[in-house]
Amino acid sequence: MTIDEVVQLTRARLQKDLHPVQEIILRQVWEGKTYTSIASTSHYGEHYLRNIASGLWQTLSQILEKPMSKSNFRSSLESRSLTAEERELIEESISSQCLATLLEYPGSPVPLGSPFYIHHPLIEELAYQEIVKPGSVLRIKAPRKMGKSSLLLRILDRANSLGCRTVSLDFQQAEDSVLGNLDKFLRWFCANISRYLELPPLLDDYWDEDMGSKVSCTIYLQQYVLAEIDRPLVLALNEVNRIFEYPKVAREVLPLLRSWHEEAKRIKTLGKLRLIVLHSTEIYIPLKLSESPFNVGLPLQLPYFTEEQILALAQRHGLDWTDSLDAERLMAMVGGHPYLVRLAFYHLCQNALTLDRLLQEAPTIAGIYKDYLRGFWVTLQEYPELGVALKQVVKSEQGVELDPVVACKLLSMGLIHIDNNRCTLSCELYRLYFGSHNFI
Structure with missing residues (x-):
């Protein structure tokens, strides 16, 4: 056991x-x-x-x-x-x-204690062990809607139960004017940490223009925030990929995170800081290996649901899937993608929708996945090079080799799998939807 x-x-x-x-x-x-x-x-x-x-x-x-x-x-x-x-x-x-639990629409993190959450015991246990280590960095990367935020809720809950203070910053909440300016961003960063910890935001007392924003931020964190609290601080940085859109700032901020991890080995106060970094895309900003926070700490990747997990989730939704045939049919369409599976179960329960009809309409603009698929459509319109590459994958049954950067971008979106440099679609839903639309 x-x-x-x-x-x-x-x-x-x-x-x-x-x-x-x-x-x-x-x-x-x-x-x-x-x-x-x-x-x-x-x-x-x-x-x-x-x-x-x-x-x-x-x-x-x-x-x-x-x-x-x-x-x-x-x-x-x-x-x-x-x-x-x-x-x-x-x-x-x-x-x-x-x-005894109201059915949840699967558009947000699965609440703590929800019976509809599928546990990943090995991944969760590794995360729980990592956050108790001084100066640790936990990196969670997965495409959108794979369950990163649901896992984060449980990691932070465990950290709280162990007596840690916890703060979760979502980079999506930062305005463009903040993300595009290093000084503004680091002040936003420190001010929000202070607010969540209910500490007065004494930024002006620690900010020194001559020392620069990065040193000021480090001193504020080390000599004020971490010194004021008597327990470790687990700091979660959600949607870090948002800062990738601002390369000049990202080239300064990302090495700063790495430096805190390194400095924690010799500075006891910084050892109280444990970072959790969540992002949904690869980083394409040139960084030296010695400066990147994405090659230190513990990396975790969330898996797709297995057939056994889909059957267990069906039972929890009150569906009478006594054999694996229905689970196999759903997996054949959506490939075990957590959000797509849970959305199917929600509609099967709420709308008296049959599995046959759901699967028939799934890749159409009338299906339950229309909004989700439209999001990909918009991205492919904005980045035509991704659309051209995806079209090659759609047309290939054995898979194709793509430019490595383009392939990694499609992989981080969750549209493809890569096996020995050959790219194939993640699931049949994408083949049917994109194969029937002229999206480039």
């Missing part, structure tokens, strides 16, 4: 959620942490944690019908798999929660 399966089984057996402290103990003990180290990172008292843990091991012993303790927790569970009965119990528990 994985730690996520242990937590899910415990919830299903108890028929209620674990207390956050209980889940922290389980996950940290699974990683081999002592109560002393858990107390230091979570900011709970060690005596309090030991009392909670004592009752938790008794509860687990009853649930799993074998003596459980801190010393044998992982060793006795990791080597065995969930039984068929346990898997069914977990799915029944999730399904019951789904019935």
Whole structure:
């Protein structure tokens, strides 16, 4: 079992959620942490944690019908798999929660606690481990609507449960006049961090024109923000690709992020900073390898849904997909893309739409994906070189080789896969839609 399966089984057996402290103990003990180290990172008292843990091991012993303790927790569970009965119990528990949850339109991050969220245990656990490391950088790259923001919600929630302060800045909220000027951008950056942490924005006290904006920003962050808070700060930078549109500023800001990561190795205060960088496109701004923040830290990429996950999600939506045929048909059209799958389930539940009709209309301007596909259309009109390249891929059954930069741009949009330099479409939906339209 994985730690996520242990937590899910415990919830299903108890028929209620674990207390956050209980889940922290389980996950940290699974990683081999002592109560002393858990107390230091979570900011709970060690005596309090030991009392909670004592009752938790008794509860687990009853649930799993074998003596459980801190010393044998992982060793006795990791080597065995969930039984068929346990898997069914977990799915029944999730399904019951789904019935009590209003159906969510999949246009925004999946809320915390939502039964419609599909977990990626390995990815999530790697992220949780990374954010406790001083000066760490976590990089999450995926095309639009792949679930980056939903994953970020869970990482920040875990950081909060561990006693960290958290701030999430969305670069899409910065105005063009701010993004196009280095000094304005860094002041916007610092002012917003201060606001989220409820600190007075004392920018003028730390900003020095002679030292420059980058040094002023670093001093403000190190000597004021991080010095004022008594806990680590997990700083999430969402839609960082927005700054790629302003190369002059990006060439200054991106190496600055890298420098904080490097300086954290020798400056204890900067070690309190943990960065999460989310972006949906490749970076095409020439940076030295020693200056780029995109070759340090832990990189994570979100996968498409598997057939098993699609079947589980169908069950959570109350759909009677008892075999894999319907899941295979949906996958054949949308390739397991998380947003496209969830949008299909939403309409199948809300509009009494049959799967046959949904798939028939999917690549048309009357289908449920019309707005999503139109977004690609607008981009291809704006960048004709991408349209020319995509048309080559649409016409090829075996895949084609494209200019590397163009190929990476189409890949970052989620339109293609690349295998041994050969580019193929991500799913049949794109072939049918773009193959029937003269988009260039």
